[in-house]
Amino acid sequence: MxxxxxxxxxxxxxxxxxxxxxxxxxxxxxxxxxxxxxxxxxxxxxxxxxxxxxxxxxxxxxxxxxxxxxxxxxxxxxxxxxxxxxxxxxxxxxxxxxxxxxxxxxxxxxxxxxxxxxxxxxxxxxxxxxxxxxxxxxxxxxxxxxxxxxxxxxxxxxxxxxxxxxxxxxxxxxxxxxxxxxxxxxxxxxxxxxxxxxxxPSLFTFNVPASPLRELPGLSVPLARVQLAGEKLQYEGPVLVTHWGLSGPAVLKLSAWGARRLSELQYTGTALINWLPVHTDETLRAWLQEYRHQNGKKIIGANPILGLPQRLWRTLATEAGVGAETRWNELPAKAQSKLLELLLRTPLGVQGKTTHKxxxxxxxxxxxxxxxxxxxxxxxxxxxxxxxxxxxxxxxxxxxxxxxxxxxxxxxxxxxxxx
The missing domain is CATH 3.50.50.60 (FAD/NAD(P)-binding domain)
Structure with missing residues (x-):
């Protein structure tokens, strides 16, 4: 120079x-x-x-x-x-x-x-x-x-x-x-x-240290809805379960649109995951009733519904209190209600974020x-x-x-x- x-x-x-x-x-x-x-x-x-x-x-x-x-x-x-x-x-x-x-x-x-x-x-x-x-x-x-x-x-x-x-x-x-x-x-x-x-920060994943999904790292669902409890923030898209919590385009996009609000919340709260966003409480309850009527002898945990991954379905059934050998015609009403709730609103406690530096x-x-x-x-x-x-x-x-x-x-x- x-x-x-x-x-x-x-x-x-x-x-x-x-x-x-x-x-x-x-x-x-x-x-x-x-x-x-x-x-x-x-x-x-x-x-x-x-x-x-x-x-x-x-x-x-x-x-x-x-x-x-x-x-x-x-x-x-x-x-x-x-x-x-x-x-x-x-x-x-x-x-x-x-x-x-x-x-x-x-x-x-x-x-x-x-x-x-x-x-x-x-x-x-x-x-x-x-x-x-x-x-x-x-x-x-x-x-x-x-x-x-x-x-x-x-x-x-x-x-x-x-x-x-x-x-x-x-x-x-x-x-x-x-x-x-x-x-x-x-x-x-x-x-x-x-x-x-x-x-x-924007575009980050959620840390969920006490996730019931912690044994499912690498599991991907092509379409789910992620919402922050008590907030209007929500986004649909692929969701990836990781060893630290939640990732995938739906989570990343939610973090971008909600960057400032999540910062105010110090990256803590409850993420609600709807694994079947095409359904509402009413439509899913009706569908389950019909499915249960036609498949009463099927073991619940061994037969995923609506295209859900086997490992995810089994985990949600266990969380709902469904026994490993329980059949649809044996399922108590309370367990069915819990299962429906988890399918539409699995609560995951967010405690921080992870960003690739x-x-x-x-x-x-x-x-x-x-x-x-x-x-x-x-x-x-x-x-x-x-x-x-x-x-x-x-x-x-x-x-x-x-x-x-x-x-x-x-x-x-x-x-x-x-x-």
């Missing part, structure tokens, strides 16, 4: 994740005359891209329109509707296709590279950045950011990669540092004049009201842009958080390229 840099010709991106890379690439490609630096505080970039989707990288989600896309964001989707019109699912698919990454759509709408390898996506981003001339500085942080009187910013760098570097002066700055589980990570943005929506997603960050959503530029500090999870926007599981990163990164990068 040169000792003296002309701010008008230099921009910087802080954060080497999906949003940061996309912003840096968009900026450098739109204006090759610029010097674009990308600062990453760790020794590797695109960490979340590489581990997401079990190492496959859920790049985006198949949505026909921006109106459909915004429905999957508990926070920020409505405000980003126009941004998604500018750069949405179709544009993301085309962007990666031009760089040799073909995407495929799975039955649930999630889109992955045909290679089923996140490295394909990471390499495409790294290659695009290199070809565009982006200068990636690893192990480099911005220790301090100073607004310059003449416009632009001076970054005081720290870290092993910055030991011999002078302060970096840039005309424009993109913040793409991701979400911070602790609000202290945003102190320097407050110092620049921004307020912060308090960050709290590398896949951490937060709600909170820079309020979208403080950002020009056409350019992702701060309304309070000219030349300061934001992209990705540093913004108060987050999606449910299924590729939506990456799509928000691509969209906001692209718009921010293109805007920074303009004089």
């Amino acid at each position: 040169k000792k003296e840099l002309v701010p008008a010709q230099t921009v910087a991106v802080i954060g080497g994740g999906a949003a940061g890379f996309f912003g840096a690439i968009a900026c450098a490609e739109a204006n090759p005359q610029l010097t674009v630096f990308l600062l990453e505080k760790t020794g590797k970039t695109l960490g979340k891209v590489r581990i997401s989707g079990g190492g496959r990288c859920n790049v985006t989600h198949a949505c026909e329109s921006a109106a459909q896309l915004v429905q999957h964001y508990p926070r920020g989707g409505r405000q980003l509707k126009e941004a998604f019109r500018q750069f949405g699912t179709d544009e993301t698919v085309a962007w990666f296709a031009r760089r040799g990454v073909q995407l495929k759509t799975e039955a649930d709408g999630r889109m992955f590279p045909v290679t089923d390898s996140s490295e394909t996506v990471a390499r495409a981003l790294e290659d695009a950045a290199r070809q565009a001339g982006v200068q990636v500085l690893l192990n480099t942080s911005a220790e301090a950011i100073e607004l310059l009187p003449e416009g632009g910013f001076e970054l005081t760098l720290s870290g092993a990669g910055a030991s011999s570097l002078p302060p970096l002066r840039v005309a424009k700055l993109l913040i793409a540092t991701g979400g911070h589980p602790k609000s202290g990570g945003y102190d320097w943005l407050r110092a620049l004049g921004h307020s912060i929506a308090e960050p709290v 590398d896949e951490f997603v937060t709600c909170g960050g820079i309020p979208l009201s403080e950002v020009d959503l056409k350019t992702m530029q701060s309304r309070r500090v000219p030349g300061l842009h934001f992209a990705g999870e540093v913004l108060d926007v987050d999606g449910i599981t299924g590729g939506f958080n990456f799509q928000a990163a691509w969209t906001t990164g692209f718009l921010a990068g293109r805007a920074m390229a303009n004089k």
Whole structure:
């Protein structure tokens, strides 16, 4: 790096994740005359891209329109509707296709590279950045950011990669540092004049230490309804029983929509699981009566009903007080009522959450009201842009958080390229 840099010709991106890379690439490609630096505080970039989707990288989600896309964001989707019109699912698919990454759509709408390898996506981003001339500085942080009187910013760098570097002066700055589980990570943005929506975790699983299902790890039910007792929060979808409690898309989506309320509850409460959400109390009671009449001699625990997994059915029957050899025509009314209750409302005491630290997603960050959503530029500090999870926007599981990163990164990068 040169000792003296002309701010008008230099921009910087802080954060080497999906949003940061996309912003840096968009900026450098739109204006090759610029010097674009990308600062990453760790020794590797695109960490979340590489581990997401079990190492496959859920790049985006198949949505026909921006109106459909915004429905999957508990926070920020409505405000980003126009941004998604500018750069949405179709544009993301085309962007990666031009760089040799073909995407495929799975039955649930999630889109992955045909290679089923996140490295394909990471390499495409790294290659695009290199070809565009982006200068990636690893192990480099911005220790301090100073607004310059003449416009632009001076970054005081720290870290092993910055030991011999002078302060970096840039005309424009993109913040793409991701979400911070602790609000202290945003102190320097407050110092620049921004307020912060308090960050709290989103997309997490439930810890259930005293679960009657604890002997069923790995059991999956394709459609169940999860509700928090005493709350309106509920979601339907696949549910996975784990050795620590509950997971699966229904739980993850519930945690996203209820992120702030669950934080207020300190992640404790009772989750009610409806294993047969197509039924109500009345319809299930009627169905059981008819089934019992026609199958009176069948041993209850050995014959699951309505497609329920054998292990789950046997556990629920035991919890209802049904003996191992009890037949339907021998079942007491009290045990039948208990069984019906468990089928529709199995109570599980939630005591905390579990989040994969590398896949951490937060709600909170820079309020979208403080950002020009056409350019992702701060309304309070000219030349300061934001992209990705540093913004108060987050999606449910299924590729939506990456799509928000691509969209906001692209718009921010293109805007920074303009004089």
